[in-house]
Amino acid sequence: MALLLDAFWRAVAYCLHPRVIALSVLPLVLMVAAAFALGYFFWDAALDAVRATLASWPLAATVTGWIESAGGAGLKAAIAPLVVVLLATPVIVVVALWVVALMMAPAMLALVAERRFAGLEKKRGGSMLGSLLQSLFATIVAALAMVLSLPLWLVPPLVLVLPPLIWGWLTYRVLTYDMLAEHAGSDERRTLVARHRGVLLAMGVLTGYLGAAPSLLWASGVLFVAMAPVLVPVAIWVYTLVFAFSALWFAHFLLAALDALRQEQAAPPAAPAQSEREALAPGASAADALPPPGAAA
Numbered sequence: 121m122a123l124l125l126d127a128f129w130r131a132v133a134y135c136l137h138p139r140v141i142a143l144s145v146l147p148l149v150l151m152v153a154a155a156f157a158l159g160y161f162f163w164d165a166a167l168d169a170v171r172a173t174l175a176s177w178p179l180a181a182t183v184t185g186w187i188e189s190a191g192g193a194g195l196k197a198a199i200a201p202l203v204v205v206l207l208a209t210p211v212i213v214v215v216a217l218w219v220v221a222l223m224m225a226p227a228m229l230a231l232v233a234e235r236r237f238a239g240l241e242k243k244r245g246g247s248m249l250g251s252l253l254q255s256l257f258a259t260i261v262a263a264l265a266m267v268l269s270l271p272l273w274l275v276p277p278l279v280l281v282l283p284p285l286i287w288g289w290l291t292y293r294v295l296t297y298d299m300l301a302e303h304a305g306s307d308e309r310r311t312l313v314a315r316h317r318g319v320l321l322a323m324g325v326l327t328g329y330l331g332a333a334p335s336l337l338w339a340s341g342v343l344f345v346a347m348a349p350v351l352v353p354v355a356i357w358v359y360t361l362v363f364a365f366s367a368l369w370f371a372h373f374l375l376a377a378l379d380a381l382r383q384e385q386a387a388p389p390a391a392p393a394q395s396e397r398e399a400l401a402p403g404a405s406a407a408d409a410l411p412p413p414g415a416a417a
Contacts, residue, residue, distance in 0.1 A: 123377060236372070
């Protein structure tokens with residue numbers, strides 16, 4: 121528990137590091153750059169494609185005709201740009217977050233390692249291919265669990281438990297491998313996972329609940345459309361910061377646990393007790409250590 125709390129507060133403090141703050145803002149920068157680039161090269165073509173698609177749908181043509189007859193010619197002209205923005209925004213957000221996630225986990229590990237564990241030997245028991253396979257396998261299992269558990273979400277208490285539990289398991293599997301791949305050997309990684317599995321899963325679940333916070337901001341952006349331009353970027357920034365905190369927490373905990381494991385393995389065996397040394401002194405037999413016949417018990 122002391123190791124867990126120490127790693128937690130260190131992760132919170134590290135979130136104020138300039139490198140972490142810069143990485144948390146990076147998705148917004150990438151989104152703006154991607155939006156300008158896509159708009160410059162594909163905006164007109166996308167508008168023409170949306171307009172042609174809407175014109176080919178009888179229902180859409182009826183709705184737009186009704187809007188125009190009601191004096192909403194300006195609104196009709198805004199439909200196609202609005203559809204393009206609504207279709208492009210989720211793709212831009214997901215790609216930006218994916219790119220930053222690939223950059224952030226190694227960056228957080230490097231930050232913790234160079235500031236706290238510079239002398240920790242790197243045994244490189246993992247690899248980039250192993251990380252990708254581990255992430256792919258865990259993601260597939262988590263996605264299947266989410267789909268299979270959907271009927272249970274109708275039970276009010278379970279909808280608050282199952283998603284964070286599934287995503288917490290995913291976070292624990294992915295970050296445990298990534299944070300130990302460079303420094304720990306394969307045997308050390310298996311030992312640490314077996315020894316701290318419950319704590320690591322609890323850390324994953326807690327970060328899963330923290331990851332639900334941006335969803336509230338997304339929902340607020342939908343309910344309060346006027347605030348969406350502010351709430352949506354804030355939600356993306358909070359999501360990235362939660363990911364950074366998760367990576368930092370796992371890095372602090374796992375590298376400290378690895379350091380403790382190596383110190384434990386390097387410690388010399390405990391010396392025998394004084395009475396045992398006297399009983400097994402050179403020239404003495406095991407019978408010499410027995411009390412003489414008739415002695416009091």
